[in-house]
Amino acid sequence: MNKSAIIIEEAGLLSTLQDMGRYGYQRFGMPVSGAMDQLSMQLANILVGNHPGAACIEATLTGPSIRFTAAAYIAVCGADMQPQINAKPAGNNRLISVKAGDLLSFGSLRSGCRAYIAFSGGVAVKPVMGSQSTYLAAGIGGHKGRALKQGDELELGEAPKRPVQKKIPKPLLVEYNPDKPIRILPGPEIHRFGFDSIRNLLTNSYMVSTQSNRMGYRLQGEPLITTDEKADIISSGIPMGTLQVPANGQPILLMADRQTTGGYPRIALLASVDLTHAAQLKPGDQLNFSEIKLEKAQLLIRERQRLLAAFASF
Amino acid sequence: MIIRTGNDISPATNLLVQKMLLLIERQNISGVVELVPAYNELLVYYKAEIIDYKTLLKQLRHAESQMENIANPEAAQLYIPVLYGGEAGPDLKEVAQNNGFSTSEVIRRHTGNTYPVYMLGFAPGFCYLGGMDEQLATPRKREPRLKIPAGSVGIAGTQTGIYPIDSPGGWQIIGQTPLKLFNPEQQKPFLIRAGDQVNFYAIDKVDFLKIQIAFEADNFNPETPPVR
Numbered sequence A: 001m002n003k004s005a006i007i008i009e010e011a012g013l014l015s016t017l018q019d020m021g022r023y024g025y026q027r028f029g030m031p032v033s034g035a036m037d038q039l040s041m042q043l044a045n046i047l048v049g050n051h052p053g054a055a056c057i058e059a060t061l062t063g064p065s066i067r068f069t070a071a072a073y074i075a076v077c078g079a080d081m082q083p084q085i086n087a088k089p090a091g092n093n094r095l096i097s098v099k100a101g102d103l104l105s106f107g108s109l110r111s112g113c114r115a116y117i118a119f120s121g122g123v124a125v126k127p128v129m130g131s132q133s134t135y136l137a138a139g140i141g142g143h144k145g146r147a148l149k150q151g152d153e154l155e156l157g158e159a160p161k162r163p164v165q166k167k168i169p170k171p172l173l174v175e176y177n178p179d180k181p182i183r184i185l186p187g188p189e190i191h192r193f194g195f196d197s198i199r200n201l202l203t204n205s206y207m208v209s210t211q212s213n214r215m216g217y218r219l220q221g222e223p224l225i226t227t228d229e230k231a232d233i234i235s236s237g238i239p240m241g242t243l244q245v246p247a248n249g250q251p252i253l254l255m256a257d258r259q260t261t262g263g264y265p266r267i268a269l270l271a272s273v274d275l276t277h278a279a280q281l282k283p284g285d286q287l288n289f290s291e292i293k294l295e296k297a298q299l300l301i302r303e304r305q306r307l308l309a310a311f312a313s314f
Numbered sequence B: 001m002i003i004r005t006g007n008d009i010s011p012a013t014n015l016l017v018q019k020m021l022l023l024i025e026r027q028n029i030s031g032v033v034e035l036v037p038a039y040n041e042l043l044v045y046y047k048a049e050i051i052d053y054k055t056l057l058k059q060l061r062h063a064e065s066q067m068e069n070i071a072n073p074e075a076a077q078l079y080i081p082v083l084y085g086g087e088a089g090p091d092l093k094e095v096a097q098n099n100g101f102s103t104s105e106v107i108r109r110h111t112g113n114t115y116p117v118y119m120l121g122f123a124p125g126f127c128y129l130g131g132m133d134e135q136l137a138t139p140r141k142r143e144p145r146l147k148i149p150a151g152s153v154g155i156a157g158t159q160t161g162i163y164p165i166d167s168p169g170g171w172q173i174i175g176q177t178p179l180k181l182f183n184p185e186q187q188k189p190f191l192i193r194a195g196d197q198v199n200f201y202a203i204d205k206v207d208f209l210k211i212q213i214a215f216e217a218d219n220f221n222p223e224t225p226p227v228r
Helices: A038-047 A195-203 A272-279 A294-313 B011-027 B053-065 B092-099 B103-112 B205-216
Strands: A005-010 A014-018 A056-060 A065-068 A072-080 A083-085 A096-098 A103-106 A111-119 A153-155 A182-186 A206-212 A216-220 A242-244 A252-254 A266-270 A289-291 B002-004 B032-037 B041-046 B077-084 B115-120 B127-129 B145-148 B152-156 B159-162 B167-169 B172-176 B197-202
Touching (some): A038 A056, A038 A272, A038 A294, A083 A096, A182 A272, A195 A289, A266 A272, A294 B053, B011 B032, B011 B053, B011 B115, B041 B053, B092 B172, B103 B197, B127 B159
Antiparallel strands (some): A005 A153, A014 A056, A056 A111, A182 A266, A206 A216, A216 A252, A242 A252, B002 B041, B032 B041, B115 B197, B145 B167, B152 B159, B152 B172
16 A cells, blocks of 8 residues: 655644643653544544544634645544535534645634544654644644644555544544533532632633633633632642633633643632533633532543543444 | 642651552552642542442551551662853852852751652652752742753752753752753653652762763763762
8 A cells, every 4th residue: 555645735823733741751841742622633533433532633713724635534523613624614523535636734723722523544754752732832743743734744654544434423422512511520629718709600601711722721701719828739630621820810721731740729620521622612701510420420521431441443 | 639648848758659659550450541649638539430439448448557558668869960150050149149158158057968759740850859958048030031951950949850851940040950850751761769768978070071071972871870
């Protein structure tokens, strides 16, 4: 089988290679990175017959334009950016067959924030510390440790034979409705916040500010104030989905490229099942929080993973 | 899940974090993805679809019950060569003036202590060191530098540390080590781990280059005490 490649003709706002992330090195201060919306990334891979965790292109707000040098199968999941092949609508969440010379491009953003483009055979970049994910702040992983830019040529891995046509089961297709509340669990320092602050968090909307990126989202809304007026904690671990609150009371939602440890009080933690929803928020979106019990949150993520595994092995 | 071993920054509290980490690793709990130690906490990443909270808690309690039976984790003693002052340490004089010392007294005091590595964080390979001589304490620079080269050794308040990667920063830079703390392409990407002990020793420009070359060729062991 001949090697196929893709050529980036336009990069889009921020397009990086991401997989499931770089685990195992957080104790050395190495951030995890990886796809912000891991569900959509896995769905795209499953559609093209890849291992669910293979590296994809994560496109942000605007999609790239990609030329194919050989036939390939691709799929786009996550945000709807109106994918097109040779300027004809191709659709999200389905297997797309492309020929040599074809051009994948995108229209304007209809929903969500991040789209995942999977290529049959994956992208043949060398893993760094066990992952192909790009970590921009240290310039490692992905393609030369940076975001994709015009003229980049990426080799694809050896493609499997024609993938089976599959339809994504509806419960796995997350609807990116910014009005739907994001479910949270109490964080380790929740007791340091007053009743008013906790009520504020659960009853008011918070806006994703423009100072938001793969590291985290700075949210704007009613301030959350610690009762002891100490703004710092002893530096400690911070999983993706942690809501931490610096001295100004405006919470920060920590995402894939967060540092491994942080020194602000952790008021809450997102239920993992809603991380995919958080990953699809863009600056200007409002978000609302609601409470969930730990048992319920774990039940939901187990059910999600069961459906995903069934879809992958189908 | 978070395990807290105390509410302070101290060798005793941190040792419990290190021991707990070792105990959990030995127990090899299915579904546990990664352990992240900090000063007084250990964060346990786990997959809820493989192990639920209650089962994990039970397993962790079992690990905790072994605490008495486990020896202290092995800690490496690392000797870090540093070229102090000059271009490598543009703020050495400021630190000296700030504390009423000569520059050689700053070097003597900085190389005189043993520093426990409490944890890593902030950036890949960045060590939070304890144990600095408090008389060397110096506030951060008013204007942070846009780029501090990897290997720079600095002081900020009562803390001392080494920049593992080129980055902007406000620390007072007193020297530079030819060793690389973060080598993403290597089999062992990080030179120092939490629980290790660090000593600094002064070298000159010639040694700096020699050690740099030897380190690149994988021919330098920082665990070997320097010949004085």
